[in-house]
Amino acid sequence: MPLFMMKSGIRAAVLLSVCLAGRTAWSEEVQLTVQDVPQPLAAAVKQLETREGWGITYEEPPDRPMPKGSITLTYAVTYASRADSKLQEEVLTRLLAQQTGKDTPRFRLVQAGGLWHVTPEQGSPLETPITLSRQERSLGELLQLLCAEVSKQGGTQVELGTTAGLRLETRVTLEAVTREPARAVLARLLNSPPRRAAWTLRAQGPERKYVLAPHRIFRLTGSPMPAAGNAPGPAPVK
Incomplete structure (x- = not known):
């Protein structure tokens, strides 16, 4: 092997070791x-x-x-x-x-x-067991359907609120569920690749209805891992 190729390989290995050490430390x-x-x-x-x-x-x-x-x-x-x-x-x-x-x-x-x-x-209302047949609809329609089923089976009104960062028009298939807690069904619905989302469920008004607000998960702040040898600093706000 030519000498210059050996030197390049050694240099790359050293840089990789430094990067890995930086990630660990x-x-x-x-x-x-x-x-x-x-x-x-x-x-x-x-x-x-x-x-x-x-x-x-x-x-x-x-x-x-x-x-x-x-x-x-x-x-x-x-x-x-x-x-x-x-x-x-x-x-x-x-x-x-x-x-x-x-x-x-x-x-x-x-x-x-x-x-x-x-x-x-x-x-919580989302502990209500629900039963749904297999559905192939838009994400927005499935979220509305889930809220309606929780309201019907649990006796507590749940409405769909804001849906920050979610593409409600996306076609989604929800497999049939039988007497499964609504929370588990909702988690599957919102966390099927490439979607990654969470939610809040808040009580509103004197009638104590609930508003479900799903949202895409964004990491907006916090310090990234610095390059090896550099001190950590604040991450830019995206």
Whole structure:
């Protein structure tokens, strides 16, 4: 092998080793803060989603709104751990543990359909079992159909609200389901490649109807992994 080719190969191997070492060594200390807002848990969940790109749904309690409050949470993230479900579970569990006080609704964390679900302990309309025949329709029509079925079977009105970033005209096939929780069906519907989406479910009005707001998951903020030898800095806002 010619000498110049050997030198090029060695140089490429060294650069690859440096890059891999940078990915392993890089870490960032994150402080997540929401101050004196009406729904601090919902605001913190949204911050985590847009900062880390994690898929997290949030569903409001059926009978009590979240009181105004603040949350501060510190955690460390690395290039590898950002996508690690163990870190995501640890951070979200610590986040839910901050919901204290007799007037504060309690939440639980559930993982299903490629998403983390922050749901009230006392139940949610999306736990309603639904039955649907095989459907091939637009995404918007299927979301409307799911809301109507939850309203019919659960006795609580659920309406489709805003759908940020979703292409509702896309044709989608939903396989038949029998007595399956609506949350699981919705998670499958919204997370079939190439779609990646989460949602919020909020109670509105004196009649306590619910509004389902699905949205595409965007990672908008947070520091990217720096190049080897460089200190981390803020990522540009997209």
